[in-house]
Amino acid sequence: MKERGSTLLQKEGTKSVLASLIAILIGLAVGAIIILIVGIFNPSLGIKGALEGVQLVFGGLFSTGRSAAGALTFGFNSTNMGNMLFRATPLILTGLSVAVAFKTGLFNIGAPGQYLMGTAATLILALSIPTSVVPAPLVWVIAFVGGCLAGAIWGCIPGLVKAFLNINEVLACIMTNWIAANLVTWLFDNGSLFANLQNHVENTKTAYIYKTSFNGVQTAKLGLDKIFPGSQVNGGIVVAIIIAILIFILMTKTTLGYQLKACGANRHAARYAGIADKRNIVLSMAIAGALSGAAASLYYLSGNTEFYWTSAYQSLPAIGFNGIPVALLAASHPIGVIFAGCFMSMLDIVGLQLTNLTAYNEYITDVIIAIIVYLSAFSLVIRMLISGHKKRKNAKVQTVAATTEPLPADTPPGTPPDTPPDSAAVEEGGGEA
């Protein structure tokens, strides 16, 4: 019976992976088609430009620029690879954030806000605590934990209003996003408490915050810069992967994970069984918020990224929203999130190559991402189509298994349910009273 169980799991797993791969392929194909159409109708780009664009969409990660003759060249590009891992770091974490909430039946579209709050807390802590007094690694830890906490608190808000006031968490998340966008700008704006953190040394532009490396606080490279020379990669990716594994253990092996999943799968039944559904909803959002906060922490603690706002307020960071497609692609599986995060950051690199090397711009990758999300919305249908192809084979396997097994003849799927139990117990034909 154990074997049957594990084959089932594998089957479900493969189905999810297949569904995601189909979504990715269709997304890339649509992106390529848009590029082609635009190229055909726009004389300045032309068919040649369009074909180059398509090449980059599929192979941008391995692009090495243009040759002297002006043709695109491809090959192993350590900068791209390293940068992909660097950019994947926050994406993996926001993806986990959305995935954990999904498992509890919540749609955490508030990751951008939580990310911003994490950003603010991390920057303030990392830049304000003097490294002359406190050792830099300790400051790093404090800033990281602070970022997680700030995100967790921000995630709690929609969790609380969802649990206790039954407000749609999507709407609450959106509102907290915009509140965070204004709040964070307010914190750093001229005349505010942390205006002194604005970078007036390096940049002539206003509204820039120091890099954390200004205070000597940055994530260790762990030798990754040797493997991927010329890139921004650092130890953050290792931290992100460790967190993903921890979340996997939390969700599958512990009573807390069991409770969270029970609340997500059927809140009523969880409540009936004495599981504190409201507490778990808030807890799930807090964990989700902490993960988004961690994403921001790792991104800004890298030491080579800087926070800025261009208009009157910080716009909502795409890294937050892109946690949604990461989680969807991974079917909310924490380990899957690692790979989905890498794929999404690869798309980022593709966007950069497109902007740098052709007349197209990076927004086409956002279109591809949106299409992947759209396809994920009916991944169930896709999965059904996949299993439709396999159904017959499985049915045969099932019946063989059923006949060889010395268990009480159970009903293989596909036969009418409700076999009456133990009719032997009713022997005497009674009459109705």
Add this chain to the structure above:
Amino acid sequence: MTFLIQQTLIYAVPLMIVALAGVFAERSGIINLALEGIMIFGAFAGVLFVRLMQQAGFYVDAKAAGDWVALQGFMILAMVVAAVLGAIFSLLLSFASVNLKADQTIGGTALNLLAPALVLFFIRIVANQNTLQMAEGDAASYFMIKKSFFGYGRSEEMGFFGSTFIDKTYLATYICIILFVILSILLYKTRFGLRLRSCGENPQAADSLGINVYKMRYAGTTISGALAGMGGFVYALTTANCASTGEVAGFGFLALAVMIFGNWKPLNIAGAALLFGLFKCIAASYTSIDINGDGVFMLAEIGVSPHLYRMLPYLITLIVLAFTSKKSRAPKAEGIPYDKGQR
């Protein structure tokens, strides 16, 4: 006061019409989380149309001839274009949620991601920058109603009514109000409205009475898309000087909040939209609001950070939702895909 009323209307009317867009979708049983995205798309479509028409010379000629009636007609045309493209865009949502029985929240989110991405992609290619503006001139000079149209001189007064509701207003605002009334009647007094509402409450019952639930849901979502697309363009026209930037600052979500606050009923929504419009107006132009007309801009002089004013509409939304959510009553079947096979 005049300024306050005009500014409030400018924000309230798109909110109102987009909230009504939400009502049509949700009353038919589809959660339209994509209002924001459809607005972005509609705004882009309308602005692009205006720009192309200007480049083709039609609008510029009319303006040069001082033919303001024709210009208003062109503006209505742009609204129609935005509505049509909004409706087409919303078909993506209907198809996913009606035919493929997809998760409507995720489907809507996909559209919200898709709209800005597509729009910015095209704006970059068309305009080579991140904003798509009119080819020439500004929204006010082309499409605003001015007292000079009615023969008033520069220094002549139109009276409170005239200067508040006619001078320096947009016809689009009033078209939206009229549409709002007509569509509310459609929803409550006609066979179509009755059937649409039944699909959002109990599609099984509607089906058993021979009503085509799929068709009704398509109809509801398509009307929703048209209204949101038009609302997006009106928003861009009246508040952003007829420019498209690939965002509407969460306006579509505010409209959703207005819809919930208005309990899915048009009259309440109109009231809620005015309230939210006021807050949005304060957020946008608190520095130039002179409440009692004594030349003192009180809100600006209190010394509260502008960030707080900007935060206000969202904060208020959250608080208002907190207080009203217990009483609110959503259409019972919203968000649940209807499957004929299931009893």
Add this chain to the structure above:
Amino acid sequence: METENIIEMLHITKEFPGIIANDDITLQLRRGEIHALLGENGAGKSTLMSVLFGLYQPEAGEIRKNGEKVKINNPNDATALGIGMVHQHFKLIDVFTVLDNIILGAETTKLGFLQKKEARKKVEEISKKYGLSVDLDAKVEDITVGMQQRVEILKMLYRDNEILIFDEPTAVLTPQEIDELMATMREFAKEGKSILFISHKLNEIMAVADRVTVLRKGKYVGTVDTKDTDKQSLSNMMVGRPVQLQVEKTPATPGEVVLSVEGMTVPSHTHKRNAVNDVSFQVRKGEIVCIAGIDGNGQSELVYGLAGLEKCSGGSIQLCGKEISHCSIHQRGENMSHIPEDRHKHGLVLDFTLEQNMVLQRFREPRFQHLGFIKRGEVRKYAEALIEQYDVRSGQGPVTIARSMSGGNQQKAIIAREVDRDKPLLIAVQPTRGLDVGAIEYIHKQLVAERDKGRAVLLVSLELDEVMSLSDRILVMYEGEIVGELDPKTITVQELGLYMAGAKRTEKEGKGA
């Protein structure tokens, strides 16, 4: 003979993925007769009627009206042929008025605008003619279930239907209301309307029907005249084997009080009055106390209040001598197990495996977890033991996803879990709803066995047969109050019905006790 049949359904076959719901079924309905369709839950009655009503398309077979072959693709076609149906689960829009519900789908309009005045006149005429009075401007959610059924009947009459299908119409009615409905049905038949009456209740069929067609597991068993048959043979036809219709049990020997409720009040979400109002009662060891009543009279809320799923606004609840009215659901669970009314909403996490469902309350126990880590092996062992002991059948044993199991086996899994928790009080709410006779017999036996083990059993049931045969004491609920405490050995069904309808009540002898 041919023209006598107004509707003929010939050799109908309808398949669903994995199940043949109707297998070569033939049904002939004569003009002006009341024709009963008898079968157990899941026998295919509703599917057959849905085919006739155009909700499903059959894979094989044909339908004839007045001898002519017809194609019914959707409910519109059915209505055009004069076929109307009162569904088991009413197809009403709660927030619409009665009038809007009646006209929906058959509206009179002018330029698309509703013309409600004409419609109102027509409805008023019909309701006067048949004595089916109802407030046309009331919202459906505010009227009683009996009234809602009246609205459904008016919907058919408004459409001038001549073939009327009633799908399990008596399940929600009091015995008196059932009598009224039967009279109305007979009147329709006298007028020449033809009636199809779906039921699994033999008494009603014998009382009102002219002929009976019996289905079993999707197959046609036979058609008989009611005057040529009796209940026992119908029952044998329906189940395919002799059925023990009476539960065997010894007289109860009640012991000490386990549950004592005093003045309990639970507010309602939809109405101003309380869902449960000032209710007091006790349940002792070794007895089955049954809460009887028409659906929606506060029974569900009473149980929710006891289990902690709803907040009580007043009163006290003592369980095993401990006040629990302010305890959490988890704390209450220490002395109470609960077979919930809705197995899909409360009873199971459908997307969890069977083994995960088996420890839904117990996963915190040291036996199943260590330092917050679940002991997979222990859970598996426990689930396998329960599955074997209670004969729960499923595709893949403990790792079966609960959703893929049959209703009967889902219910058995819940019963296994709740009974095995071994608590002094067992609450069972409609434990046999929607199950076939075999499963019902099994569950009844379990409940009696639990009683005999010395447990206090509180049973909520809507089925009068179940109430009469299983309980040791009956409490009748009407509009949120307990209006009578009755002895099943001395009370008649008719009298019980009067209590359920609120026409009769025993006065409280002062508060307390």
